[in-house]
Amino acid sequence: MFSDSNLYATMTNSITRTQTSKATNLANLKAGPAGSQTGSAMEFNLERHEHSIVGTDIAKPGDMVELGSSGSRMPHLAIYLGYYGDRNHFYASNGTWNMSRGFSSPFLVSNFAKPQELEPILSKLSADATLQDFEKMKEEESGPSREDAKVLIDRMDAFRAETESVYQRNLTKLDAAHKLLSYQHRFRYMSLFQMADALLPNSMRVKGEVSPAALYAIHVALTRVEFGFRPISSSRALHRRDQLYEIFPQDQTNLVEKVNLLARHYILAMARSRIPGNDELENAWLTKFIEQARTAVKNSRKIREITPYGILKPSNGGTIPKPEWLRISKDVIRFLELWASYGLFEASARLHSNGAMILRAIGMYDDMPLNQTTAWTFLQEIGHIMPWEVPSRYKVRFPGTEIVPGAGLKREEPSIETSRRTDIAxxxxxxxxxxxxxxxxxxxxxxxxxxxxxxxxxxxxxxxxxxxxxxxxxxxxxxxxxxxxxxxxxxxxxxxxxxxxxxxxxxxxxxxxxxxxxxxxxxxxxxxxxxxxxxxxxxxxxxxxxxxxxxxxxxxxxxxPEDVSRFCLEPQPKLARGTELAVGQKRGESDYEPERKMVLANDxxxxxxxxxxxxxxxxxxxxxxxxxxxxxxxxxxRPAVTVQFDVTQPTASDDEIAIPADPYIHVGMESSNGxxxxxxxxxxxxxxxxxxxxxxxxxxxxxxxxNMGVREQEALAYARGELYPLIAKGIEPNMSQRAELSRLTxxxxxxxxxxxxxxxxxxxxxxxxxxxxxxxxxxxxxxxxxxxxxERARGGGRLEPARDSDDVDATMAFSQAQLxxxxxxxxxxxxxxxxxxRGASDWILMAVARAWQHDGNLPERIVFTVDMQLREGLLGHLDLFGLDAIMDADGLDGRALIKDVKVADRFEVALADVNVHAGQILVKALGRIETAGKQDGGATAQ
Structure with missing residues (x-):
């Protein structure tokens, strides 16, 4: 059964739990599509040669956003209030004040509320208050009230009413949006503005523009389709055209509906099988797939054992019989792939039950949860994907490309000859x-x-x-x-x-x-x-x-670069101890020999x-x-991952699938920044x-x-006062501190x-x-x-914007409109x-799971540092490559109450579960680390 808690995974019980607006808990808001988180911390990466510092979109006070909790089917409109006490604050249309560390909104209207409309609420929220202060205010119900937010609630209700009016007036087209917009075999990518051109009449436009309420009506129509649309980006403002939706092709939606009917028919056949003489279950189409699936799984387990960690037990490779899948079986496998791999189903979608039912019917996973991780394991066992496939690759889809299992991305080959030109210079x-x-x-x-x-x-x-x-x-x-x-x-x-x-x-x-x-x-x-x-x-x-x-x-x-760095006496970073892990059999160094001659600085x-x-x-x-x-x-x-594959494939006949030995995975810290x-x-x-x-x-x-430097002095003061002194001491600023700087810039x-x-x-x-x-x-x-x-054609004179304004855009390779x-x-x-x-973290999790369960070479001591306290448990990170981890109430093992644990508290822990497919680690406390004074050297485990 799915958990009511949203602490563990993206798929929670939103079917049988209460769904009233007041019962919905927005404490942990839904994550958005991969790579599109809003309000989360900025990423700091060092590319091969230059800084790539990437900030995410950040809402501004007064923006109206749509919020959804990972345990709820009901989204809410809310006004973003700001970021105080390490949390984002909102006032929702259901009359509640909510907080969340991060959030992703698929729909946002900039500057919806005026500053004077926010004042009654903001007067109750002190910018200097701590998270504990805000939590106490929520418990005592002393935060912003419905009376404080009456104007905002009325405006959000009016917006929703206008949205519903637009929806009802265009009901026929909006309810048929997928049929009208989708292609037969290819994914399509459209913005709400492009959809408005196809779904709404011109009379809906005011001065040529579609109103936010009309656009939201389209968005609502899309969300009511269980399988058909998916947002793939989150923009700061509604008017941005990069807010795209992925529209699934009709052959995929037809396949999902087909499997849905097969599952329903199978359930009915099972119920009628109790009637003497009824052979409907034996003849059910899904039964034919189940028979083939059981055979394929049994053959796989002759050479590889199953694990509950989203991977199969490492082996030296071998061969398994190649199944001659029936057409119906291929359809069911494709459905399981869509369910387990691509993350295309909303957490609240009823279609999840079809996947669970199919796994139960196969009858080979009795001791495992019937979820997407187990379906991913099934796909590995039947040879549909390799046992070391990286799950994250399937969660991100580039418009215009296809994911190739075990390889890269497929694009339509271009004509090189017609794309060339003689050297322009x-x-x-x-x-x-x-x-x-x-x-x-x-x-x-x-x-x-x-x-x-x-x-x-x-x-x-x-x-x-x-x-x-x-x-x-x-x-x-x-x-x-x-x-x-x-x-x-x-x-x-x-x-x-x-x-x-x-x-x-x-x-x-x-x-x-x-x-x-x-x-x-x-x-x-x-x-x-x-x-x-x-x-x-x-x-x-x-x-x-x-x-x-x-x-x-x-x-x-x-x-x-390392040779140049040493020659120039460049200071090198001091790496922490115990930051190296290797699993599998190393197969020698790379046989790649550079064609160019490398020269040492001393030579x-x-x-x-x-x-x-x-x-x-x-x-x-x-x-x-x-x-x-x-x-x-x-x-x-940062952690650096090296993977070596076994190039010697097992000998396989035409009716067999060759499964190579598991790859060698080495995880360590970067030796230098180049x-x-x-x-x-x-x-x-x-x-x-x-x-x-x-x-x-x-x-x-x-x-x-x-922010175009509007808050540059604030950013400078914060960086020099809070962040850079830490860096000077060799302490990396945490996510919250980096996020604060991102908000300022x-x-x-x-x-x-x-x-x-x-x-x-x-x-x-x-x-x-x-x-x-x-x-x-x-x-x-x-x-x-x-x-x-x-400039050369003009005789060498530099382009002067004041003089050549018409020439500049006309002579460029790309016009301003194109860009x-x-x-x-x-x-x-x-x-x-x-x-x-960032799928490199999947390789790290694979290495950790294999080291924990099979190779036995994990570090003797692992420390969990608390980053966030939730009612259900603690979120934090490990001193093992900085991996995120969860400690729930059972994991605390009676060593502390959740309410008594503070951010930055540390525990010595053991691994309790590693789920490679879900990207999740659960830990169990072995002892709480008490720090004497401010020196780590005084730490002792209880």
Whole structure:
């Protein structure tokens, strides 16, 4: 039976529990689609060479949002009040004041309530109050009352009434929305605005715009369809066009309905089977699938044992018979895949019962919960997916792509030949004969940036040149290849499932370029084209001038970042002990041999060594200038996952499925953050690119604070007063602290106009140095090349916005109108890509589960730190790679009452359950750690 508590999983009992508006508990709000959380903390990642600091959308006081609890079928409208005491606060339309640490709203109306309408409620909420103060206020019912919120409740009721009126007037089309909007075989992606064009009459528009209530009526219609629509993004404001809905194809909805009918018929047949002589159950279509499924599971268990952890017990591999599935069986398997893998069913959907019924009927999972984790295990046992498949890959779907089990993403192949053009800058390239240092790991196959230095006539002034690969010079914008790369706009670095924006083999057998793929052609090497971003600087970090030029590199030197870091005497991070875990059989080192010659810093000639040291000194001085403006000073190492697969497949006949041995998984902490010389140079290039384009008023994907610096002084004071002192002591700020800084800056957004980027300490910024693996960089390169070509055609004069305003947009590769449509979707896809990359946590959970149950090599001591107190239990993280964990009342084991536990309290714990499919760890307390004074050294376990 499903739990009434929403502490453990996304699927809770919302069928038999009370669903009155007053009974609904909004204390733990529903999570949104992967990669689209609203109000959660910002993510801090360090990419290979440059900072990628990504903020999420944040509601503002007065915004009206739709909220849903993970234990409820009934959503509520609510007014967002603000963030106080480490919680988001809302006043809901049911007359209740609610708090939640994080939330995701699929629908939001900006500035719904006026500041004066919020005042009666906000006067009851002190910005200085703690979480405990607010909890006490809720218990004593001394918080905002219905009388305080009467105006807001009346306005929300009026909004809902208007919504219902729109719904009733357009009932026929809205109730048939899926039939009218869906394709037969392909997913479709539409915004509410696009749906309004198809579902609502023109008379519903006021001055050409659809009202928020009308849009909400469409949204309500979509949510009433159990299986057919799914929001895949959450935008800050209703008017944003990147608020997309995924519309499932008709063949999938028909399949789900078919299995629903099969399940209903099977249940009726079971009931009638008690009648003597009734053979309806034997002849039921679902019975035929059950017979095949039982046989397949029994065959699997001959070589692999089952576990309750969302994975099968590790084995050395083998073969299982390949079932000849009936058509009806394939349909049921597809249904189970949709249910267990893709997360397409709402937590409150009745369709979950069909999956549970099918698992019960199979009769092979009597001692396991009949939920999606068990269905995932079933798919592993029958060979439909590999036993080490990464569940997170299925939770995120890129528009226009298909997920390939065990592999990557499938896109329709573009025409390479028609997407090429002759070098747009062929006659304008500058020869670069000085050494260009390309600093990448030897295993890196895409070399898209390098650095060089040029001395000037002044002893204290130098040109730093950052050379980026230049595929934009030979690829047509708006071509098939352009649209192909836009679908996956960033390389996805998920172990075992690497997905390139531009695959290494693409273009290798095309026309006159048959000898080289696009990656081979444009990766930096001797005599290759580049786009060079240059800054004239001094040793104090001042930037006097900058320029962008096409170039040809004549002398490329390949080096490794760790070697450069050691040579420059760069400080290295101190790693915590016990942060390494390995399971499985290691199968030797990678057999990849880089084709390029790697050079050690000590083997450079004296002039080259002096160049490297000078570049390090200059880029460090530039970073110091950014630190003075509040830039984030240091990024702590993150867990790094390495996966090795067994390349020797078991010998299998045509009627067998080969199951290789389980992969070797190694989890450790990053040994370093790479080379500061490289990361600082890449940020400098991004600043140059932004300033160069901004002074010409060229639209490119600028990255900026969403609040546009409005609260910059508050952010600076908070960072310097609260966060940066911790970092200086080697203490990483927690999620709540980082979230507070994100609220002050607004998080990071893509925009066609520049703005400040607080965490980099820059007035403007645009990524520019990785056009072979980031589509946003490629857009910038196309725009820059178009501007340079126009300037050359005019005789070398720079584009002047005041004089050439009509020419600028007309001569660009992408017009302002195009980018206005492109950038929101690009930001969405980038967000989805980061969500997939976070699937590395699945590998970590697999390693932990295997180490716990089979290899026995977990650390002897695991510490759980409390991050959040709920009525049902405690949420926190482990000192094991920072993994999130849950400790419920049973897990406390009588060592404390939940109400007596505070945030930051610590317990020594043992693992109680690891669910790889659900991404969840339960722990049991072994002892409470009491800290003497402020020193961890005084900690003792009770």
């Amino acid at each position: 062929a006659d304008a390239r500058q020869d670069v004969s000085s050494p260009v240092f390309c600093i990448d790991a030897a295993s890196t196959r895409v070399i898209d940036d390098g650095i060089s230095v040029e001395r000037t006539e002044k002893k204290d002034e130098f040109w730093i040149h950052v050379h980026a690969a230049d595929p934009a010079s030979g690829i047509e914008p708006n071509s098939e290849l352009c649209k192909y790369m836009e679908l996956v706009p960033d390389n996805i670095y998920l172990a075992g499932h690497f997905q390139a924006m531009l695959p290494a083999e693409l273009g290798g057998n095309d026309g006159d370029y048959a000898s080289k793929s696009l990656i081979e052609q444009y990766s930096l090497q001797k005599d290759c084209p580049a786009l060079t971003f240059s800054a004239k600087v001094n040793r104090r970090g001042d930037v006097f001038d900058y320029k962008i030029e096409p170039s040809t590199l004549r002398n490329v030197v390949y080096m490794e 450079l000639d004296q002039a080259q060594q002096e160049d490297v040291l000078l570049l390090y000194e200059l880029t460090k001085a530039i970073k110091d200038k950014r630190l003075e403006k509040g830039a984030w000073p240091y990024f702590f190492p 080379s500061a010389l490289v990361s600082n140079s890449m940020v400098l290039a991004g600043e140059i690119a932004a300033r160069w384009c901004a002074e010409r008023q060229i639209s490119v994907p600028y990255r900026r604070d969403a 607004g998080g990071i957004e893509l925009a066609a106009q520049p703005g400040p980027y607080f965490l980099l300490g820059l007035n403007m910024y645009a990524k520019a140095t990785s056009p072979l693996r980031r589509f946003g960089d490629l857009i910038l390169h196309w725009q820059v090349h178009a501007a340079l070509a126009h 206005a449509e492109t950038l929101p979707l690009l930001q969405l896809r980038e967000k989805l890509g980061r969500a997939v990359s």
